[in-house]
Amino acid sequence: MTKHAEQVLKNNKQQKENPNRQGKTLMIQGTTSDAGKTTLVAGLCRLFADLQIKVAPFKPQNMALNSAVTPCGGEIGRAQALQAKAARLPLNVDFNPILLKPNSDTGAQVIVHGKALTHKVSSNMEAAEYQKYKKQAMQAVLESHQRLTKMYDLIVVEGAGSPAEVNLREGDIANMGFAEAVDCPVLIIADIDKGGVFAQLVGTLMLLSQSEQDRVAGFIINRFRGDISLLEPGLKWLEEKTNKPVLGVLPYLHGLDISSEDALVTQQDNSGSSQIKVRVVVLVYPHMSNHTDFDALRHHDGIDCQFLFAKGSVSEDSSTEKSPDKVVIPACDLIILPGSKNVRSDLHFLRQRGWDTDIAKHLRYQGKVIGICGGYQMLGELIGDPQGLEGAPGESLGLGYFPMNTVLEAEKTLINVVGSLQLNQQSADISGYEIHAGQSTLITFDEERGKDVEFLPLLNIKGEKHGLVTSDGQIAGCYLHGLFDQPKALQLFMDWVGFNVVEAPSIEVLEEQAIERVNKACQQHLDMTKIQKIVDDWYQ
CATH class of the missing domain: 3.40.50.300 (P-loop containing nucleotide triphosphate hydrolases)
Incomplete structure (x- = not known):
């Protein structure tokens, strides 16, 4: 121990002994x-x-x-x-x-x-x-x-x-x-x-x-x-x-990847790796939130995680927007719709860029899709914001893949979660957190066809079913942030996508x-x- 450290410890002990410190x-x-x-x-x-x-x-x-x-x-x-x-x-x-x-x-x-x-x-x-x-x-x-x-x-x-x-x-x-x-x-x-x-x-x-x-x-x-x-x-x-x-003078710490306040970190350290197998595309919209959800993907040698950006503003009136850039979603194995702080606006942005059409094409070619939080809401039938919590009051049609309607409410859900992930008849421990204003309701009966709607849960949280997986197994979604942070859960997701990847260190260890x-x-x-x-x- 250095003399400085010894003095600091001595001063600290004296300070603790002072009850009025x-x-x-x-x-x-x-x-x-x-x-x-x-x-x-x-x-x-x-x-x-x-x-x-x-x-x-x-x-x-x-x-x-x-x-x-x-x-x-x-x-x-x-x-x-x-x-x-x-x-x-x-x-x-x-x-x-x-x-x-x-x-x-x-x-x-x-x-x-x-x-x-x-x-x-x-x-x-x-x-x-x-x-x-x-x-x-x-x-x-x-x-x-x-x-x-x-x-x-x-x-x-x-x-x-x-x-x-x-x-x-x-x-x-x-x-x-x-x-x-x-x-x-x-x-x-x-x-x-x-x-x-x-x-x-x-x-x-x-x-x-x-x-x-x-x-x-x-x-x-x-x-x-x-x-x-x-x-x-x-x-x-x-x-x-x-x-x-x-x-x-602090040195440049090469490869240091530490949580930033809001800057989206996109670099990954596996560009020259021969281990890359899984092609993942994360859609980036203007109000994307909690992008740290994808740090585990960026750090994995077996995953090529790309962030897809599109230029242009968000305009509710498409006639006033000058030719929004069409950036096609490239061929990949998995498309991720991340969280959003303005879900209806970002859903409109997604449609203006033609990404809804690209997602449909991706699914026809048997690709997989995951929606997290706001992205999960977009995959439903309807998103309503009657109080104007995230913009002008109103409703937006979702992408229609999940039998679910969402209404934004002033009181947020803010909880830490521990449970299990359930995919491909397998399970893995998972933990994370939920931050959302939207409250989603499942549509359990198809009135047009006169029969119950089939769906599978993605998560088991304290014995309760959360999230959804479509009956064909191609689309999954839930409110949980941190889906990929646990190595076993990440492996199970990649197995669902169709790839066997090695277990990597957890985000907690990397941090x-x-x-x-x-x-x-x-x-x-x-x-x-x-x-x-x-x-x-x-x-x-």
């Missing part, structure tokens, strides 16, 4: 989106946890369509779920008190302390409306932060985007507005791989007010590759120019490996003695 806070902000804030916070959470410090992650405001379900039935961003795992903590809604889930180009559903706003305040807000709501949102943020400071020794906070976005400064709750409200030190991280790292850091600093500049305690440079000696003159110049220390890689990089390349001193000195 209040946890300290360190905030990580970035010069841009995707500068590495999420990853750095996860690495620091694991590093401090290994030093036996009670550490918790925190993000005041998150805008993301990737979310996770807490044990109490709340909703937080998946990035904070990953950071909680790094800190070895169960999920808590206070880790992400405000979650914004975009359902249009200008509006989003507002989640406060894990639940969508209801009754007195609409959960769906346009940007201007949310700007007015920010004072109330800040109060929720401060309540969560205060609770955490009473439970933990250190709160490591992730900012959002950049603090230098001058158009968003008024009423800011995500970056410096929060840091000033709780009076904590800030470290700024920049991505050198994008180029212009010194301009990023100096420019960001110069756009801050004097009081904000004063709380910036240092810089961290991320994703460096090359000879560090060639960078050192620039680091010296940066420190002299800003009078702020560079606290470390743990990624966290440890970042942890080791932080230990080796950050000046943790200085960082600890920054925090300690700030609260003296």
Whole structure:
């Protein structure tokens, strides 16, 4: 154990012996989106946890369509779920008190302390409306932060985007507005791989007010590759120019695949593998959600997982849209319809691109289709949104493959699920989570034909049947996110598609490996003695 680690453990023991202790806070902000804030916070959470410090992650405001379900039935961003795992903590809604889930180009559903706003305040807000709501949102943020400071020794906070976005400064709750409200030190991280790292850091600093500049305690440079000696003159110049220390240069970690806030990760590491057998196509529509469902597919050497994008906007009136691009679904073994934050709009988008016709052709050639959550709803007969929860009130005809009608309701289903997958007269343990506003009802009797409708369940959850498989065995669907995360379940799905693939590591194992890689990089390349001193000195 290093002298620094020994001192940290000693200080931590003394702090725990103080019954009136209040946890300290360190905030990580970035010069841009995707500068590495999420990853750095996860690495620091694991590093401090290994030093036996009670550490918790925190993000005041998150805008993301990737979310996770807490044990109490709340909703937080998946990035904070990953950071909680790094800190070895169960999920808590206070880790992400405000979650914004975009359902249009200008509006989003507002989640406060894990639940969508209801009754007195609409959960769906346009940007201007949310700007007015920010004072109330800040109060929720401060309540969560205060609770955490009473439970933990250190709160490591992730900012959002950049603090230098001058158009968003008024009423800011995500970056410096929060840091000033709780009076904590800030470290700024920049991505050198994008180029212009010194301009990023100096420019960001110069756009801050004097009081904000004063709380910036240092810089961290991320994703460096090359000879560090060639960078050192620039680091010296940066420190002299800003009078702020560079606290470390983190290397580019090749192959690191860690949960991002909302960026769709499409790369896979098997492009040159001779093991590729199963061709999977995931349809990407404008409001696609929970794309982490497909991480296990991307990581599997035996699966070629491709994401199909189509350009163009979503227009309810096809006459006003100028020739939406026709991107044909390529020949494949499995088509996946993922989740959606605006199901009716994305279903319209799918039809405008002719993907409904492509799906029908794929099925005629004996291909398989899976619908997850919103994609599951699209496979039914009808989707109704009488309250206008995701857009204009109304109904949309589904693709008609499942005997099922769906109605969107204000109260969301938010649960963690453990059960079994049932396919091809086989079963496998499965676990995941459900996040959906839609409530689906099966049509059990075909009045036109005067007979019962045949269907098979996909899942068995606590003795109850969930999800559907068509009688011909070609189409499956359910509300469960995380369908492919367990190796045995993934193998069973691929067997259903017609391929025998090897068992791969679980997503949980891969995430743990990624966290440890970042942890080791932080230990080796950050000046943790200085960082600890920054925090300690700030609260003296």
